[in-house]
Amino acid sequence: xxxxxxxxxxxxxxxxxxxxxxxxxxxxxxxxxxxxxxxxxxxxxxxxxxxxxxxxxxxxxxxxxxxxxxxxxxxxxxxxxxxxxxxxxxxxxxxxxxxxxxxxxxxxxxxxxxxxxxxxxxxxxxxxxxxxxxxxxxxxxxxxxxxxxxxxxxxxxxxxxxxxxxxxxxxxxxxxxxxxxxxxxxxxxxxxxxxxxxxxxxxxxxxxxxxxxxxxxxxxxxxxxxxxxxxxxxxxxxxxxxxxxxxxxxxxxxxxxxxxxxxxxxxxxxxxxxxxxxxxxxxxxxxxxxxxxxxxxxxxxxxxxxxxxxxxxxxxxxxxxxxx
Numbered sequence: 001x002x003x004x005x006x007x008x009x010x011x012x013x014x015x016x017x018x019x020x021x022x023x024x025x026x027x028x029x030x031x032x033x034x035x036x037x038x039x040x041x042x043x044x045x046x047x048x049x050x051x052x053x054x055x056x057x058x059x060x061x062x063x064x065x066x067x068x069x070x071x072x073x074x075x076x077x078x079x080x081x082x083x084x085x086x087x088x089x090x091x092x093x094x095x096x097x098x099x100x101x102x103x104x105x106x107x108x109x110x111x112x113x114x115x116x117x118x119x120x121x122x123x124x125x126x127x128x129x130x131x132x133x134x135x136x137x138x139x140x141x142x143x144x145x146x147x148x149x150x151x152x153x154x155x156x157x158x159x160x161x162x163x164x165x166x167x168x169x170x171x172x173x174x175x176x177x178x179x180x181x182x183x184x185x186x187x188x189x190x191x192x193x194x195x196x197x198x199x200x201x202x203x204x205x206x207x208x209x210x211x212x213x214x215x216x217x218x219x220x221x222x223x224x225x226x227x228x229x230x231x232x233x234x235x236x237x238x239x240x241x242x243x244x245x246x247x248x249x250x251x252x253x254x255x256x257x258x259x260x261x262x263x264x265x266x267x268x269x270x271x272x273x274x275x276x277x278x279x280x281x282x283x284x285x286x287x288x289x290x291x292x293x294x295x296x297x298x299x300x301x302x303x304x305x306x307x308x309x310x311x312x313x314x315x316x317x318x319x320x321x322x323x324x
Contacts, residue, residue, distance in 0.1 A: 027062060027063055027064050028057070028062075028063055028064070028090040028091070028279050029063075029064045029065070029066060029087070029089045029090050030063065030064070030065045030066070030089060030090065030091050030092070030093055030275060030279075031065075031066050031068065031084030031085075031087065031089035031091070031092040031093070031111075032045070032048075032065050032066065032067045032068065032092075032093050032094075032095070033068050033070075033077070033080055033081055033084060033092055033093070033094045033095070033100045033103070033104055034067070034068070034069045034070065034094070034095045034096050034100065034224075035070045035072070035074060035077060035094075035095065035096025035097055035099055035100045035224040035225075036069070036070070036071070036072055036095075036096045036224035036225060036227060036228040037069060037071050037072065037228045038067065038069050039228070040227060040228040040229075040230060041095060041096070041224075041227070041228065043250070043264075043265060044095065044264050044265060044268040045095075045268070047264075047265040047266070047267075047268040047269040047272070048093065048095075048268040048269065048271055048272040048275075049065075049272060050269050050272060051268070051269040051270060051271060051272020051273040051274075051275070051276070052272040052273075052275060052276050053272075054269075054272070054273060054276075055272070055273055055276030055277070055280075056276065056280075057275075057276050057279065063279075066084065066087065066089065068080040068081075068083065068084060070096075070100070072198075072224070072225040072228060074099050074171050074172075077099055077100055077103035078103050078106065078107070080103070081100070081103040081104045081106070081107035081108075082107045084104075084107070084111075085104075085107040085108040085111060088111070089111060090111070090112075090279060091111065091112045091113070091114065091275055091278055091279060092104045092108070092111055092112070092113045092114075093113075093114045093115075093116075093271060093275055094113065094114070094115045094116065094117070094138075095116050095224075095268070096116075096224030096227075097117050097118065097143075097172065097222075097223065097224050098115075098117040098118065098119065098120070098123035098125060099172065100115070100117075101113065101115035101117045101120070101123070101125050101136070101138070102123065102124070102125065104136075105125060105134075105135075105136055108135070109134070109135060110135060111135065112135050112136075112137075112278045112283075112284045113135055113136045113137075113138070113284065114136075114137060114138045114271050114274050114275050114278065114284070115136060115137075115138035115139070116138055116139045116141060116264075116267055116268060116271055117138065117139075117140065117141070118140060118141055118142060118143045118144045118145065118222065119140070119144060119145070120132075120138065120140050120289055122176070125138075126289055129288055129289040129291065130288050130289075131285070131288070132284060132285060132287070132288065132289050133285050134284070134285060135284050135285075136284055137274065137284040137285070137287040137288070137289055138271065138274065138289055138290075139267050139270060139271055139274075139289065139290050139291075140289055140290070140291045140292075141261070141262050141264070141267055141292060142262060142291060142292055143222035143247055143261060143262070144177035144221070144222050145177070146260065146261065146295065147166075147177050147180060147181045147184075147219065147221065147222070148180050148181055148183070148184035149260060150219050150245045150247075150260050151164065151166075151181055151184050151185060151188075151190075151219050151245075152184065152188075153245055153258065153260055153297070153315070154217045154218075154219060154243065154244075154245045154258070155188055155190065155217070156312060156314065156315060157243065157245075157257075157258060157309065157311065157312065157315060158216060158217050158243045158309065160216065161190070161216030161217040161243070162189075162190060162191060162216060163190070163191045163192075163193070163213065163214050163215050163216050163217075164185060164190050164191070164192050164193070164215065164216065164217045164218070164219060165192070165193045165194075165195050165210060165213065165215045165217075165218045165219070166178065166181050166192060166193070166194050166195065166218075166219045166221060167195045167197060167206060167218060167219070167220045167221055167226070168194060168195070168196060168197075168221040168223070169196070169197060169198050169221065169223040169225050169226065170196040170198055171198045171225075172223050177221070177222075178194065181219065193213050193215060195209070198225065200229070200232065203229065203232060203233070203236060204236070207236040207237070207239070207240050207242075208240075210240050210242055211240065215242060216242075216243070217242065217243045217244070217245075218237065218242050218243070218244040218245070219244070219245055220233060220244055220245065220246045220247065220251070221247075222247045222261075226247075227247070227248065227250075230250055230251050230254045230256075231254055233246070233251070233256070234251060234254045234255045234256045235255075237256065237257070238255065238303070238306070241307060243257050243258075243307055243309060244256060244257055244258075245257065245258045245259065245260065246258070246259040246261075247259065247260075247261045248261050248264055249261070249263065249264075249296050249298045249321070250264070252298040252299065252300045252321075252323060253298070253300075253323065255300060255302075255303055256300060256303065257299075257300055257303045257304060257307065257309075258297075258298065258299050258300070258315075259296070259297075259298045260295060260296070260297050260298075261295060261296065262292035262294070262295055262296070263292070263294075263296055267292065270290065274287060296320045296321065297315070297318055297319050297320050297321075298319065298320060298321045298322075298323065299311055299315065299316065299319045299321070299322050299323065300323040301322060301323065301324050302323065302324060
């Protein structure tokens, strides 16, 4: 190859490389901070990306997303949030409850933050739902607010149950929610046991104690750790033959008896839309925190049959989905 041709090719390659770097530099970058593990949260991340794409942003084309996962170890969240803030990303999205959102808020007061969490006012994330103020906005999934409703549904499904257990993660801050379930149990004349589990071993130990406690039903509390252990929780409930109610539809789809809660996929898709609006210039302070307007009741009849339960028509008639 002649020298002139070689110089031409080299020059073209350098120009293309510079153009690629310029495009990459111009791409907005979203930092995604998750409290759980990426595998079980993949459907919700896909929904988030869908919301972005509906508004003109496609990962890898005109947008970069940097993911940070705490893998259920919430003590890692402050460092992960600080890392994203130090990289000066254009926006941070948090998933897995109030702890990732709080870590992001403490890491930066400038970078916009879109969260998906429960009790955002009580958790100190925003000043109000209508006017969040500051650099945060997002979606309240009202997960823990409906814990008493889950207890009520479980009691309706298993009317002979007199002893109920509530499974919670002690690493999370759900004190008021626990009190609301205790009050609901007392109102129904039910005995309530609180089971704490923050690790796989503690989940096994907690379920093993159900027989000794003479538990007739289980309310699985809301927590990203539990959400990332859907298959394990459903398998444990089947092994110990305990009727259990869960937070999200995904549990019932995995073989859980019954679930009641808002749609996570719909919420994360809307979070993607919110993120896109902010990337286009909207201020988080001007975007009200959204709350779910509908809740999904899902029944798994196959699991009910395996437990020897007859699902009352009062529940079947209200179900949004029946899995057979």
